[in-house]
């Protein structure tokens with residue numbers, strides 16, 4: 001009894017936590033947030049039906065069990081075997097037909113929702129999503145803009161995610177893309193493109209997470225979604241398209257650039273400075289990022305600097321090597337150089353609360 005009570009308490013606690021009002025932007029982890037998107041409202045509607053039937057079945061079955069237990073209990077007067085019953089056609093038909101009808105209703109409602117949510121919206125903005133161990137690459141196909149681990153989306157505009165894993169030449173494992181309180185999950189499978197579509201309806205920060213066990217840092221394969229007003233999105237896209245890394249004059253940044261070219265440029269892309277490889281995060285607008293390590297820490301020097309020096313020590317399984325050869329000054333210079341690259345006039349951190 002104690003064990004089942006413990007289990008019930010744990011379950012209730014899980015439910016409370018799942019529904020806990022989030023930080024910036026409302027209920028950031030609440031999958032039932034009806035203001036976030038039509039997708040959520042649809043899923044919420046289905047859940048009500050499923051839970052309703054589940055409650056009905058629970059009440060009927062438990063009620064019947066309690067009834068027969070009490071009614072046919074041994075009272076002490078009986079002797080020998082009780083009267084034996086063999087089948088009841090009416091009852092058997094009833095408990096076959098009723099569950100079948102319930103399952104058919106749930107099936108019909110689910111199929112209806114699936115078709116509805118799967119219908120592509122003409123003119124939706126396309127974002128190509130690639131899952132890599134253990135980070136996310138976002139490519140705004142229509143604009144030729146790439147960003148890592150942070151999705152900037154305009155409020156009220158349909159967006160179609162084209163989701164895959166790796167890039168066809170570089171091997172990677174299966175991941176799964178999910179924005180917890182906005183849209184359901186889709187697997188990111190190497191060699192296959194899956195789709196999911198959503199129209200964000202509420203400005204704020206949303207939490208994204210890989211939801212397919214993919215290795216040592218599966219739990220650390222996160223991302224942030226910033227839903228911003230259309231004008232702000234347009235400014236960001238315009239700034240991103242026109243972006244050119246300036247030649248620094250500040251001595252720290254000059255040193256940072258020199259070190260970046262020696263240590264980082266071979267792997268990472270930074271528009272106008274290095275080509276990098278698609279299998280590594282793009283660092284072009286690093287100054288606009290609000291997180292480090294794919295959503296693990298806030299993007300501030302106290303996390304960014306140790307990350308540059310020894311990321312495998314901060315995140316298990318990360319593919320970037322440690323750089324024990326870099327001095328503290330070197331690391332500070334690289335961090336400052338990276339932070340100097342940003343689309344000016346935009347501060348997504350004001351949406352954020354860790």
Ligand code: CUA
Nearest residue numbers: 175210212214
């Ligand atoms: Cu990627 Cu789990």
